[in-house]
Amino acid sequence: MNDIVGETGPRTLDRANQRDSATTSHADLRASISPRGPLQKRTPTPIWHRIAEKMIAATSVAAVLAIALIFVFIGREALPLLWDHLGMNLRDMIFPRQWTGYDSAVYIWQPVGTPEKFNAMPLFIGSLKVTLLTMVWSIPIAIGAATFVSQYAAKRVRDIVKPAIEMLAGIPSVVLGFFALMVLATWLQDTFGFAYRLNAIVSAIALSLTVIPIIFTITEDALHAVPKSMREASLALGARHWQTTLYVVLPAALPGIAAAVILGFGRAIGETMVVLMASGNAAIMEPLNPATSVRTVTATIAAELGEVAQGDTHWRVLFMLGVVLFLITFVLNRLGARVITRLHKKLTAS
Amino acid sequence: MLSSRLNVRLLPSVFALFTMACSGGHRNDQAPAPSASGESPSAPAAPSRMLTLKDSDTMVILAQRFAEAYMRTHPGTTIQVSGGGSGVGIAALLNGTTDIANSSRPMKDEEKARLRETRHQEVAETRVALDALAVYVHSANPVQQLTLEQLSQIYTGRVSNWRDVGGPDMPIVLYSRENNSGTYAFFKEHVLRTADFAANAQTLPGTAAVINAVSRDRGGIGYGGIAYGEGIRHVKLAGADGQAIEPSLENATSGRYPLSRFLLMYTAGNPSALAADFLRWVGGVDAQRLVEVVGYYPLPGVLPPSAGTTPTPPPAVAPSAAPAAPAAPPQ
Numbered sequence: 001m002n003d004i005v006g007e008t009g010p011r012t013l014d015r016a017n018q019r020d021s022a023t024t025s026h027a028d029l030r031a032s033i034s035p036r037g038p039l040q041k042r043t044p045t046p047i048w049h050r051i052a053e054k055m056i057a058a059t060s061v062a063a064v065l066a067i068a069l070i071f072v073f074i075g076r077e078a079l080p081l082l083w084d085h086l087g088m089n090l091r092d093m094i095f096p097r098q099w100t101g102y103d104s105a106v107y108i109w110q111p112v113g114t115p116e117k118f119n120a121m122p123l124f125i126g127s128l129k130v131t132l133l134t135m136v137w138s139i140p141i142a143i144g145a146a147t148f149v150s151q152y153a154a155k156r157v158r159d160i161v162k163p164a165i166e167m168l169a170g171i172p173s174v175v176l177g178f179f180a181l182m183v184l185a186t187w188l189q190d191t192f193g194f195a196y197r198l199n200a201i202v203s204a205i206a207l208s209l210t211v212i213p214i215i216f217t218i219t220e221d222a223l224h225a226v227p228k229s230m231r232e233a234s235l236a237l238g239a240r241h242w243q244t245t246l247y248v249v250l251p252a253a254l255p256g257i258a259a260a261v262i263l264g265f266g267r268a269i270g271e272t273m274v275v276l277m278a279s280g281n282a283a284i285m286e287p288l289n290p291a292t293s294v295r296t297v298t299a300t301i302a303a304e305l306g307e308v309a310q311g312d313t314h315w316r317v318l319f320m321l322g323v324v325l326f327l328i329t330f331v332l333n334r335l336g337a338r339v340i341t342r343l344h345k346k347l348t349a350s
Numbered sequence: 351m352l353s354s355r356l357n358v359r360l361l362p363s364v365f366a367l368f369t370m371a372c373s374g375g376h377r378n379d380q381a382p383a384p385s386a387s388g389e390s391p392s393a394p395a396a397p398s399r400m401l402t403l404k405d406s407d408t409m410v411i412l413a414q415r416f417a418e419a420y421m422r423t424h425p426g427t428t429i430q431v432s433g434g435g436s437g438v439g440i441a442a443l444l445n446g447t448t449d450i451a452n453s454s455r456p457m458k459d460e461e462k463a464r465l466r467e468t469r470h471q472e473v474a475e476t477r478v479a480l481d482a483l484a485v486y487v488h489s490a491n492p493v494q495q496l497t498l499e500q501l502s503q504i505y506t507g508r509v510s511n512w513r514d515v516g517g518p519d520m521p522i523v524l525y526s527r528e529n530n531s532g533t534y535a536f537f538k539e540h541v542l543r544t545a546d547f548a549a550n551a552q553t554l555p556g557t558a559a560v561i562n563a564v565s566r567d568r569g570g571i572g573y574g575g576i577a578y579g580e581g582i583r584h585v586k587l588a589g590a591d592g593q594a595i596e597p598s599l600e601n602a603t604s605g606r607y608p609l610s611r612f613l614l615m616y617t618a619g620n621p622s623a624l625a626a627d628f629l630r631w632v633g634g635v636d637a638q639r640l641v642e643v644v645g646y647y648p649l650p651g652v653l654p655p656s657a658g659t660t661p662t663p664p665p666a667v668a669p670s671a672a673p674a675a676p677a678a679p680p681q
Binding site for chain 2: 198
């Protein structure tokens with residue numbers, strides 16, 4: 001992004017200047033005909049343009065540097081766990097173990113006590129469970145809404161619906177969490193009779209309120225960007241409105257929609273406050289039952305990091321969870337980017 | 351986020367504004383704003399007049415009241431209180447970022463050892479108040495009493511239906527605290543005898559959140575400080591002798607109630623003059639009256655017996671308080 005702003009723009013400007021200087025006589029003539037003002041004048045690039053360019057470049061470098069430094073910081077706290085085990089067995093973070101006092105091998109997260117039990121599987125299962133549940137209803141709702149707004153809605157309706165959905169993104173997640181905790185959870189329990197008042201479904205519904213606006217906005221933009229000529233060609237060939245939407249517009253916007261879904265997923269898996277408040281935070285290993293309480297990785301880090309002494313095993317394990325979460329979102333983003341470029345190539349080439 | 355930060359330093363200024371607004375700006379002498387230094391003749395505003403308290407969630411309201419009262423009677427001092435769980439306070443003491451750590455559990459030996467190792471300091475413990483840990487159930491739950499053994503079985507997951515402890519046929523929903531809370535550690539040590547909590551125990555970030563959850567869940571059971579216990583029915587607890595005891599002042603001070611504990615303040619090394627004076631003040635009559643007001647039990651033997659027998663009802667900590675801010679500043 002910054003490359004384009006910082007370099008390509010001014011360079012084309014330079015080129016325009018050069019061309020103009022080569023054809024001065026014509027330029028004077030053209031200037032009188034067409035109002036192409038500033039580019040015609042052979043002013044040298046002012047010094048502050050260069051300074052501004054450098055500063056813009058510096059900000060982009062700073063952003064990259066910040067990410068790198070964060071990664072270095074987190075890694076420095078977490079990685080010693082790999083060679084200095086601090087009295088714990090790394091296998092126990094992933095595989096079940098039969099601890100004394102238990103009847104069978106269990107996945108268990110009990111970081112306080114002797115011995116401390118740091119099995120991270122329930123946490124990752126919890127995070128994935130909530131995130132997938134969220135996506136299950138966020139994707140259809142958001143894409144459906146975006147399709148309606150961009151393809152069917154009258155302009156007056158769109159002017160109301162679009163900002164309203166986008167405003168959802170502006171609600172602080174702590175407010176959503178509070179709403180889910182106080183209102184939604186009770187209502188859902190009364191309606192469906194869940195054994196756990198706070199469970200994955202409650203937090204997934206609250207989470208979807210943060211995810212839907214993201215998917216909606218990007219999808220809507222993608223649909224909007226589909227060239228009008230494609231729609232018109234389809235309609236001219238006799239396709240109905242819904243056929244045009246389903247077989248022409250939506251496929252053409254697929255890369256954008258994929259990007260929307262990936263960003264939504266990243267938001268959902270990284271969200272902390274809603275799940276901390278509304279999921280009950282019990283580290284249970286039940287991947288298939290959506291009506292049980294869950295404890296996510298993010299909520300665990302948020303709830304526990306304040307307590308531990310620096311350099312403690314628990315401290316390092318929490319940072320390790322952060323590293324793994326970071327890697328998951330990083331890999332997902334990279335994969336997503338590749339899917340998008342591939343889709344894009346396929347769609348534009350054929 | 352969790353450390354519901356209450357900047358007590360600001361409170362006097364807020365009071366000052368309030369009194370000024372009410373009385374037309376004539377009086378703000380009873381609320382000297384320490385941030386505007388130099389106005390108090392007796393105590394110059396120096397760094398040594400500044401005290402930080404990191405907190406147990408259970409104690410955050412109490413500590414805040416202490417700070418307000420102490421600052422009112424000792425002009426020129428500034429006391430900052432922040433919450434977040436006993437572990438937070440102790441961790442801050444270990445890291446050297448607080449003067450006093452409030453804790454609702456005694457410091458572990460390994461924590462003391464770490465302080466000795468890293469900073470070559472010994473800790474000093476001061477008892478602040480007496481608290482009884484209450485066990486709550488939904489007010490419609492007919493179960494009146496539990497033995498510690500039953501409670502342990504419930505929280506380790508070996509008993510999962512109220513039928514097995516004399517209640518209706520209804521699954522038990524466990525509510526517990528985050529593992530950075532002193533209440534959690536106390537419960538784990540004294541009820542579970544260091545066994546693990548059942549995995550399906552839901553952990554909530556504050557006693558108010560636990561109460562809120564139990565009040566909305568017919569099968570729910572939770573535990574927490576008695577000061578927060580408004581709106582929820584307490585269960586009588588039976589210790590080894592099998593007698594069901596209600597959480598109350600006499601039972602807590604006499605030690606008959608099985609789950610009572612002292613609320614503590616810790617300092618590391620030689621406390622500053624201010625910290626020492628503050629801790630002395632905390633053990634005095636004024637502070638112990640505040641203990642009563644907040645809803646804990648005063649230390650035995652400080653207050654005259656007539657005043658100590660009936661603790662005033664706990665302050666209205668609305669069960670609706672967000673769990674993220676378990677201790678809303680009392681208004």
